[in-house]
Amino acid sequence: xxxxxxxxxxxxxxxxxxxxxxxxxxxxxxxxxxxxxxxxxxxxxxxxxxxxxxxxxxxxxxxxxxxxxxxxxxxxxxxxxxxxxxxxxxxxxxxxxxxxxxxxxxxxxxxxxxxxxxxxxxxxxxxxxxxxxxxxxxxxxxxxxxxxxxxxxxxxxxxxxxxxxxxxxxxxxxxxxxxxxxxxxxxxxxxxxxxxxxxxxxxxxxxxxxxxxxxxxxxxxxxxxxxxxxxxxxxxxxxxxxxxxxxxxxxxxxxxxxxxxxxxxxxxxxxxxx
Amino acid sequence: xxxxxxxxxxxxxxxxxxxxxxxxxxxxxxxxxxxxxxxxxxxxxxxxxxxxxxxxxxxxxxxxxxxxxxxxxxxxxxxxxxxxxxxxxxxxxxxxxxxxxxxxxxxxxxxxxxxxxxxxxxxxxxxxxxxxxxxxxxxxxxxxxxxxxxxxxxxxxxxxxxxxxxxxxxxxxxxxxxxxxxxxxxxxxxxxxxxxxxxxxxxxxxxxxxxxxxxxxxxxxxxxxxxxxxxxxxxxxxxxxxxxxxxxxxxxxxxxxxxxxxxxxxxxxxxxxxxxxxxxxxxxxxxxxxxxxxxxxxxxxxxxxxxxxxxxxxxxxxxxxxxxxxxxxxxxxxxxxxxxxxxxxxxxxxxxxxxxxxxxxxxxxxxxxxxxxxxxxxxxxxxxxxxxxxxxxxxxxxxxxxxxxxxxxxxxxxxxxxxxxxxxxxxxxxxxxxxxxxxxxxxxxxxxxxxxxxxxxxxxxxxxxxxxxxxxxxxxxxxxxxxxxxxxxxxxxxxxxxxxxxxxxxxxxxxxxxxxxxxxx
Ligand SMILES: Nc1ncnc2c1ncn2[C@@H]1O[C@H](COP(=O)(O)OP(=O)(O)OP(=O)(O)O)[C@@H](O)[C@H]1O
Ligand SMILES: [Mg+2]
Numbered sequence: 001x002x003x004x005x006x007x008x009x010x011x012x013x014x015x016x017x018x019x020x021x022x023x024x025x026x027x028x029x030x031x032x033x034x035x036x037x038x039x040x041x042x043x044x045x046x047x048x049x050x051x052x053x054x055x056x057x058x059x060x061x062x063x064x065x066x067x068x069x070x071x072x073x074x075x076x077x078x079x080x081x082x083x084x085x086x087x088x089x090x091x092x093x094x095x096x097x098x099x100x101x102x103x104x105x106x107x108x109x110x111x112x113x114x115x116x117x118x119x120x121x122x123x124x125x126x127x128x129x130x131x132x133x134x135x136x137x138x139x140x141x142x143x144x145x146x147x148x149x150x151x152x153x154x155x156x157x158x159x160x161x162x163x164x165x166x167x168x169x170x171x172x173x174x175x176x177x178x179x180x181x182x183x184x185x186x187x188x189x190x191x192x193x194x195x196x197x198x199x200x201x202x203x204x205x206x207x208x209x210x211x212x213x214x215x216x217x218x219x220x221x222x223x224x225x226x227x228x229x230x231x232x233x234x235x236x237x238x239x240x241x242x243x244x245x246x247x248x249x250x251x252x253x254x255x256x257x258x259x260x261x262x263x264x265x266x267x268x269x270x271x272x273x274x
Numbered sequence: 275x276x277x278x279x280x281x282x283x284x285x286x287x288x289x290x291x292x293x294x295x296x297x298x299x300x301x302x303x304x305x306x307x308x309x310x311x312x313x314x315x316x317x318x319x320x321x322x323x324x325x326x327x328x329x330x331x332x333x334x335x336x337x338x339x340x341x342x343x344x345x346x347x348x349x350x351x352x353x354x355x356x357x358x359x360x361x362x363x364x365x366x367x368x369x370x371x372x373x374x375x376x377x378x379x380x381x382x383x384x385x386x387x388x389x390x391x392x393x394x395x396x397x398x399x400x401x402x403x404x405x406x407x408x409x410x411x412x413x414x415x416x417x418x419x420x421x422x423x424x425x426x427x428x429x430x431x432x433x434x435x436x437x438x439x440x441x442x443x444x445x446x447x448x449x450x451x452x453x454x455x456x457x458x459x460x461x462x463x464x465x466x467x468x469x470x471x472x473x474x475x476x477x478x479x480x481x482x483x484x485x486x487x488x489x490x491x492x493x494x495x496x497x498x499x500x501x502x503x504x505x506x507x508x509x510x511x512x513x514x515x516x517x518x519x520x521x522x523x524x525x526x527x528x529x530x531x532x533x534x535x536x537x538x539x540x541x542x543x544x545x546x547x548x549x550x551x552x553x554x555x556x557x558x559x560x561x562x563x564x565x566x567x568x569x570x571x572x573x574x575x576x577x578x579x580x581x582x583x584x585x586x587x588x589x590x591x592x593x594x595x596x597x598x599x600x601x602x603x604x605x606x607x608x609x610x611x612x613x614x615x616x617x618x619x620x621x622x623x624x625x626x627x628x629x630x631x632x633x634x635x636x637x638x639x640x641x642x643x644x645x646x647x648x649x650x651x652x653x654x655x656x657x658x659x660x661x662x663x664x665x666x667x668x669x670x671x672x673x674x675x676x677x678x679x680x681x682x683x684x685x686x687x688x689x690x691x692x693x694x695x696x697x698x699x700x701x702x703x704x705x706x707x708x709x710x711x712x713x714x715x716x717x718x719x720x721x722x723x724x725x726x727x728x729x730x731x732x733x734x735x736x737x738x739x740x741x742x743x744x745x746x747x748x749x750x751x752x753x754x755x756x757x758x759x760x761x762x763x764x765x766x767x768x769x770x771x772x773x774x775x776x777x778x779x780x781x782x783x784x785x786x787x788x789x790x791x792x793x794x795x
Contacts, residue, residue: 052664078666092657095650098774102647103654107666109647113675116646117639127646131778138775147775170666 004063005030005174005206006051006082011060011070012230013046020046021057022230028174028208028223033200035209035217037241038227039250044210045087047227048176051208052084053077064174079107083167084176087210089159093152097143097162100151101134104169134169141165141195157188164195168203175199178210189213193220218242226250283344283357287364290340294365295372298401301392302749307332307400323400330403330416337420338427340365345425347432354425362421366414373402373410380406482626490622492738494694497629498687499730503714504636504723505683510712511720512649513676514656516577519584520711523681525591525703526560527553527688532606532698539601546612546620550689557685558678565677569670584708592700605699609692625694632690636683637723643679644721645772652676710734717758719765728766732758 008026012019021043028034036044049055051062053074062070069077083104092100109130115123138147141161146154151162160180167175180196181189193216199205211217217224218238226234226241228250234241241247297303304323310331311324344361345354376398379386386393402409430436458466482490502524509517530553534544544552564583568575590596592603600606611620612628619628643649651672654662663669692698710733718729732754758766 054660054664074660074664075666075668078664084664086661090658090661092654092661094657094771095653096771096774099650099653099771102774103650103662103665103667106647106651106654111647113643113646113648113679116642116648119642123646130647131774135775135778145775148771148773150771166665 003030004028005065006208007061007063007066008047008051009061009063011047011050011057011062013043013050013055013057019230021050021227023060024227024230024232026225026232026235028206030206031200031204032222033196033207033209033220035211035221035224036227037211037214037217037224042227043230044227045178046230048084048178048208048210051077052082052176075107078170081171081173082176083170083172083174085160085163085167085178085180087178087182089156089163091151091159091163091166094150096148096150097154097165098131098134098138098147100162100166101137101169102130104137104166105130105133107170137165137169141168157184160184160192161195164199168199168205172205174206174208176208176210179212180209181211181213181216189216192216196220279353279357280360283360284364286340286344287361288368290336290361291365291368291372294336294369298372298376298398299390299393300749301394301397303329303332303401304397323396326400326403329400333413333416334420334423337362337365337417338424340417341421341424341426342428343424344421345428351429354429355422358421358425359418362418363414365421366417369413369417370410373413376402377406377409478630479627482623487622490626492735494622494626494629495738496727496730496735497626497633498691499711499714499734500633500727501629501636501683501687502711503718503726503730504640505680505687506711507680507715507721507726508640508643508652508676508683509680511715512644512656513652513673514659515673515677516574517580517677517680517708518577518712519580519582519705519708520680520684521703521705521707522580522584522587523557523560523684524688524691524707525584525587526557526681527685527690528692528698528702529553529591529600529606529688530556530685531689531692532609533600535693536606536609538606538608539598543610546610546689546693550612550686550693553689554682554685557681557688561677561681562674565674569673581705581708584703584705588700588703588705591703601699603700605697605702606692607697609696609698611693611696620693625690629690629694632686636686640723648672648675715765717755717765719768722765722767722769725765725767725769732766 004027006026006028008024011021011024013021024043024047026034026036026047036047038044046055050057050070053069053072053076056071060070061068064080064082069080069082072080092103095103109126111120111123111126135147138144141164143154143158143161143165146158151159154162164175164177164180177196181192184192196207196209197220200207209217209221221238223237224235224241225232226244226247233246233250234244236244294303297306307328308324311328314328340361341358344357346357349357380395380398380402383395385395403412405412455463482493502520505523506517506520509515509520527550531546531549533540534542534549534552535546537543560583564580565576568579591600594602596602611618612624613619614624651662651667654665654667655669655672659669691702695702714726714729714733716729717732718727719725736754762768
């Protein structure tokens with residue numbers, strides 16, 4: 001096991017009386033695909049928001065390459081190399097696909113407004129380079145030919161891909177994907193799964209994945225954590241998670257463990273596919 | 275034919291009839307006829323009435339418009355004609371009845387100018403075509419036929435074959451254009467744009483010398499408002515911060531030039547160019563002082579704070595307390611104009627040059643900013659602030675930068691404005707100025723340079739030109755605005771996003787690189 005790229009240590013996030021994330025510990029080694037699953041409202045997205053700087057956790061520590069990052073503003077977190085996508089797609093909807101990716105490149109660019117006004121050599125070089133890079137990424141995420149569409153006019157599946165493209169533009173070390181296959185049909189889901197694997201294999205990016213589709217999760221995860229009511233109730237590889245009685249209980253309700261093996265599996269796959 | 279068809283057309287005819295009656299009551303009909311006659315080159319002496327032919331023409335056009343707008347888009351041709359017939363007849367009957375009253379006034383020699391200042395007997399006669407008792411019948415016939423004509427026009431222009439014709443023309447034009455582009459020798463491609471700019475440059479050089487000081491005044495005013503529009507657009511259109519007190523920055527520029535370059539109250543006489551620079555700086559400083567405290571807050575605060583700031587500045591300038599420093603309510607006179615290479619450079623013509631050059635520079639700067647990392651960051655902040663930040667954009671600095679650059683344009687325009695008028699006072703910087711600039715963006719089209727130019731012309735140039743028709747200026751102007759906002763809600767010339775993928779593909783093709791497939795041409 002390589003050194004962890006990110007460590008979430010004893011993190012809690014409280015909204016008024018509700019503890020959305022409760023003393024969660026997670027350690028993700030580099031180049032892992034690490035999945036976080038759990039029923040609706042378990043606190044998965046909230047945990048993402050803590051890591052990416054949207055929320056400041058009340059308790060605990062988040063270490064990126066050993067340095068604490070909790071409390072940093074989101075742009076600094078992005079600048080350090082953590083990118084994310086959103087559960088309900090949040091693109092810059094009145095800008096084109098290429099422009100969305102160009103904005104993703106922002107942290108890597110250096111020219112400022114003075115360069116832009118004078119059109120310095122530095123500016124022209126960087127601008128030309130970033131357009132090329134944006135088009136390359138556009139192609140990489142499979143949106144070639146759609147670059148000049150307004151983001152809001154793209155079909156749903158392509159919007160999800162564009163969001164990943166924008167996140168990749170930042171050249172992240174760590175990528176947080178919040179339900180990337182939500183709303184996709186079976187074919188699209190299979191394609192997306194394959195694509196996520198490619199991101200890790202080709203680009204060497206560490207990925208934390210929130211996902212409800214168990215086929216996806218079990219297929220590509222190196223390790224899985226399960227959240228329930230904000231608490232981490234299990235961690236392990238796919239086989240361990242599938243066999244864990246607490247997980248089954250979290251998904252099926254109390255008494256679930258007592259159900260017969262066969263029935264349990266049936267119910268489990270049903271619950272997961274929803 | 276069923277009732278559903280008749281009653282809407284009837285209502286339309288009635289409505290337009292009432293509209294026409296109101297037109298007559300305020301004498302607008304004569305005004306329009308006069309304008310039409312001028313359009314055809316007739317020389318109408320002030321105070322005299324136009325030829326009756328032009329009144330007929332106006333009424334025909336009006337009737338045709340009624341017919342056109344009454345025929346529903348999706349109806350069959352016969353239905354359309356029927357609708358127009360009903361509307362036209364209604365219109366004719368309504369006005370015929372009105373004619374009877376008017377005719378009675380003429381016959382009895384009653385002068386109603388006591389109640390309706392504009393309604394002179396001559397105007398009434400003109401409206402009745404001077405035909406007395408038979409004019410109701412004439413009007414009835416005229417409106418019915420005109421309405422049918424309007425409907426017929428719609429049927430012809432919107433028919434299948436017509437739309438096919440237009441499509442054919444369009445594709446033919448595009449084919450020709452592509453062919454022309456392919457066939458133009460390289461030097462034309464290279465220098466064509468340059469030649470065009472040269473032509474525009476020559477026009478901009480010679481026209482101000484020819485067309486007289488009034489036109490120079492109007493063009494200068496429009497140009498200044500284009501510069502102001504560009505400045506405000508950086509703040510509102512690009513970075514998405516609503517600002518209502520933009521005139522405050524305008525005042526900073528104007529008063530800097532005034533105080534530093536007029537004999538009273540201080541007599542510093544620093545010279546125009548240095549004071550203009552200081553004016554820009556002052557505007558930027560004000561923007562920073564104003565922006566810093568509200569940056570962290572939600573968007574609407576900036577609107578309110580700047581609104582207040584604008585008014586405070588104006589009231590301070592006006593106050594007796596500061597009279598010895600700012601000139602008080604009377605303002606500052608005798609502001610010295612600019613010089614160029616030691617020569618005075620402040621005639622009408624010179625100011626037009628200065629404003630045009632500054633305007634072009636502003637447009638170039640705006641364009642370069644918009645298509646840069648900074649401009650895209652602004653747009654991202656406008657679209658979704660939180661996500662923009664999580665994508666790595668520093669919200670504070672970028673918003674503040676937009677505010678400062680926008681304010682700089684306002685300071686610049688203010689300085690030139692004050693020097694050009696050789697005067698500035700508190701009334702030059704009222705809230706109305708801020709609202710006007712904001713309206714330019716909305717009417718013309720946010721984030722669109724042609725839109726801003728059109729908007730500035732419509733809002734600042736047109737009212738000047740419409741001065742001809744004095745009393746109806748605001749009425750016509752308001753009507754135009756309403757029509758515009760209904761028919762073009764995104765502005766006269768809405769912005770489009772750049773086609774970066776396509777352009778890059780074309781560039782590759784031109785460079786002779788192997789053409790890549792999949793581009794959506
Ligand atoms: N900003 C907020 N203010 C108050 N409560 C919040 C806020 N954000 C989330 N919550 C609450 O915290 C709990 C966890 O929400 P979260 O969105 O993290 O769940 P999730 O695991 O992502 O669920 P899902 O699978 O539906 O996306 C929920 O009960 C939610 O209502
Ligand atoms: Mg969620």
